Amino acid sequence: MVSLPEELQARETAARQRVEELQAEAAELAVRLERAREDLSRLEITRETVAQVLAELSAAEAAPEARVKDALGPEEASAPHGVGVMAVPPWREGLVAQVLPDMYRDIVEIVADAPGPLQAKQVVPRIGLEATTAKIEGTRGKLKRLVERGWLDEEAPGQFTLARRGPGRDRANSQ
Template sequence: MVSLPEELQAREAAARQRVEELQAEAAELAVRLERARAALSRLEITRETVMEVLADLSAAEVEAHDAPDPRETPAPHGIGVMAVPPWREGLVAGVLPDVYRDIVEIVADAPGPLQAKQIVPRIGLEATTAKIEGTRGKLKRLVERGWLDEDTPGRFTLARHEGDAGHVNSR
């Protein structure tokens, strides 16, 4: 039979070992936390810098007079590039990324306003909630950039610009 002092010493040794293990685990977590904070800080700085650059590019784009004809040069796709340019006189749907161009053409060909859930199958996607919400985000972006209108919530039509009727499918 084990004596009470021996049992207490054994429990104390086990508790001491558990404390040492938890201290080592806490130190490891502190290192991981510091790395995660550093990564977050870099991402925040990157996002702020990208937003500044995009704002500068948007301002420069408005001021540029000798830019190439947008009807001839599609917008480049890549990191740091505005994939969906704001609509302006003479710009055609051909400058949009494929899925956005398809959406604009589908909305242009529709007899009336369309909802995201009606557009999803027409662009070849399965009508799941995720695909509908993703398409709704694209529709909202097209509204923000002046390609589409949303006269009533969730119902999208082609934006009508002065003297622009019939130019959606032009290249």
């Protein structure tokens, strides 16, 4: 016959083992949950970016063609809308921020008005968006695109300023 203290000890050991197993499962679920959240965030950013690109393309098609031809060179103004269309044209002498899509123009103006370099998380609330990871990452992508096209500089990783040779150091929103 088993004594009561021995039975309690056996049950305590079994309960302790079950707790450890559940803790291991919980840790694994936490890792899986974080991966799923990252996947969701990437999908949200992708969906928002696609929606924005489609909206910009629609707006560009609806805009008067004369205004676009004045802002761009003749070879760029005659390019068809659709695949291969560059919504953010490369900066060149004489090109003003008004040729950019609204969101990009707002970003350039905010960066131009800032006393120093800005990070994406600082730009997001200034353009009227909620400071969520998806919005910050989407804005970071726009900032990087503006750097690639010569409108902005990235002095240090994640620190964006108006390009030194960019849209006239005379403030983008004053034109």
